[in-house]
Amino acid sequence: MATERVDKKERRQELLRAARDVFARKGYHDAKVEDVCAAAGVAKGTYYLYFKDKRAVLEELVDGLFVRLAAAILRVDPGLDVPAQVQHNIRAIVAVFLDDPALTRILLSYAAGLDPAFVKKVADFYEVVRRQLGDALRDGQGLGIVAPGDADFYATLTLGALKEVLLEASSDAKPRHREEIVGKLFAFLESGYLRFALEAAPVSTPPLATAKRGSSTPQPPAVAATPRPPAVAPRKR
Amino acid sequence: MATERVDKKERRQELLRAARDVFARKGYHDAKVEDVCAAAGVAKGTYYLYFKDKRAVLEELVDGLFVRLAAAILRVDPGLDVPAQVQHNIRAIVAVFLDDPALTRILLSYAAGLDPAFVKKVADFYEVVRRQLGDALRDGQGLGIVAPGDADFYATLTLGALKEVLLEASSDAKPRHREEIVGKLFAFLESGYLRFALEAAPVSTPPLATAKRGSSTPQPPAVAATPRPPAVAPRKR
DNA sequence: ACAGCGACTGACTGATGGGTCAGTCAGTGC
DNA sequence: GCACTGACTGACCCATCAGTCAGTCGCTGT
Numbered sequence: 001m002a003t004e005r006v007d008k009k010e011r012r013q014e015l016l017r018a019a020r021d022v023f024a025r026k027g028y029h030d031a032k033v034e035d036v037c038a039a040a041g042v043a044k045g046t047y048y049l050y051f052k053d054k055r056a057v058l059e060e061l062v063d064g065l066f067v068r069l070a071a072a073i074l075r076v077d078p079g080l081d082v083p084a085q086v087q088h089n090i091r092a093i094v095a096v097f098l099d100d101p102a103l104t105r106i107l108l109s110y111a112a113g114l115d116p117a118f119v120k121k122v123a124d125f126y127e128v129v130r131r132q133l134g135d136a137l138r139d140g141q142g143l144g145i146v147a148p149g150d151a152d153f154y155a156t157l158t159l160g161a162l163k164e165v166l167l168e169a170s171s172d173a174k175p176r177h178r179e180e181i182v183g184k185l186f187a188f189l190e191s192g193y194l195r196f197a198l199e200a201a202p203v204s205t206p207p208l209a210t211a212k213r214g215s216s217t218p219q220p221p222a223v224a225a226t227p228r229p230p231a232v233a234p235r236k237r
Numbered sequence: 238m239a240t241e242r243v244d245k246k247e248r249r250q251e252l253l254r255a256a257r258d259v260f261a262r263k264g265y266h267d268a269k270v271e272d273v274c275a276a277a278g279v280a281k282g283t284y285y286l287y288f289k290d291k292r293a294v295l296e297e298l299v300d301g302l303f304v305r306l307a308a309a310i311l312r313v314d315p316g317l318d319v320p321a322q323v324q325h326n327i328r329a330i331v332a333v334f335l336d337d338p339a340l341t342r343i344l345l346s347y348a349a350g351l352d353p354a355f356v357k358k359v360a361d362f363y364e365v366v367r368r369q370l371g372d373a374l375r376d377g378q379g380l381g382i383v384a385p386g387d388a389d390f391y392a393t394l395t396l397g398a399l400k401e402v403l404l405e406a407s408s409d410a411k412p413r414h415r416e417e418i419v420g421k422l423f424a425f426l427e428s429g430y431l432r433f434a435l436e437a438a439p440v441s442t443p444p445l446a447t448a449k450r451g452s453s454t455p456q457p458p459a460v461a462a463t464p465r466p467p468a469v470a471p472r473k474r
Numbered sequence: 475a476c477a478g479c480g481a482c483t484g485a486c487t488g489a490t491g492g493g494t495c496a497g498t499c500a501g502t503g504c
Numbered sequence: 505g506c507a508c509t510g511a512c513t514g515a516c517c518c519a520t521c522a523g524t525c526a527g528t529c530g531c532t533g534t
Contacts, residue, residue: 086431149421149424156401157402161395164396191384191431193384193386194384282524
């Protein structure tokens, strides 16, 4: 095959790009190194001149995204316009992901299925984000900007919602505009969407016992009816 | 090896349980059929007396969960106490997942990395759920129970938040009680958590406009801060 | 006692795909 | 035109497993 000689840097970029696209399309596991090479128009041996092994490309791709993310998020200064800063951060995160939909899909849907070390790396990253968000929310509670309640729980919910939206938005079929995402997500965090106007906490005995235990192993007794935790003060107007 | 002879049904269950645990621990791809057999105390050949191939167990596990889920969710009757029904559904879903934390982790974190057919099956399931939830939310909007706005977007957000919470709750380290999850999730859907006190937003100017437009394209006016609709849903004992 | 059944076994095989390396060849300097 | 470099190639090697099957063994009914 008559592959053009190109700059080393360029070849490396080409392989990275090819790997990203192939991984996004077939998933990391199903993507063969040969597929990546084919996409880059290069023989297999060449791949190993640039990357130590199969995992190395993925690692480099993901690390790059992490770095961009970390750079994009700004620490909120309580002295300034907080809502604007929050929105800025949401916007920055959305932008980083949607600037590279293929990579987004790799990270958000195909990340698993690799060796434990890599899975752990990704999990750790999310954990850090979750914790930081939790801290930020606690700060916000101090400032009266965030509703009282379990800040870590809020962080988890937010992270999950964000992941899902970004994953959906990164799929070719959904051309949701990023500014739309930012606005709607912000609105959601601000006021949810249920409008029940129900105040006091209800129901001490959930109608739950119905759930049949289809499962195999012995499981701890179903739902012990817990006393409702102090409802997250819904402070409606 | 002197494996006891047991009832066929029982052996099958044992293999299912073993597979579930091994998959949850190592991920589907890294789990070898031999690992499953070892966990079940059985030789590899035996596995193939009960399941056609490696995927078959996973499929059966996941199908089972889907069935349990479908059975648990009740169609909301607008004539009855809607909030209670919504809460019941949330509770039912949470219960199905948390009754089987290992399976939850398989579905929510290790599902990818398999062959396209299976990934598609899972994706389709979520898509159905998402769509149903979207429809339900649109119904709710008709009843004034759900805020106006993009119901599909709400559905995606909700699904993502739910997945994340369940995944976290299914990890051994976090003994979050399920009734706590139900309550807090419900509260979140009801009123979010940001409290920027930009209250009586004149419908025309969404609170978002304040933020500097750092991003790319202009956007149609996002979600208007809707005046809360007259509470249709009556009391709750 | 013994034949028959069928659950169970585990050594084996075949395919797959990550990783290697001896060899090719275009360019470059002299 | 010749020696040299180093980017590139792809046939090959080999570890890993999913899946098979000929054979074992214990139970059951007669």
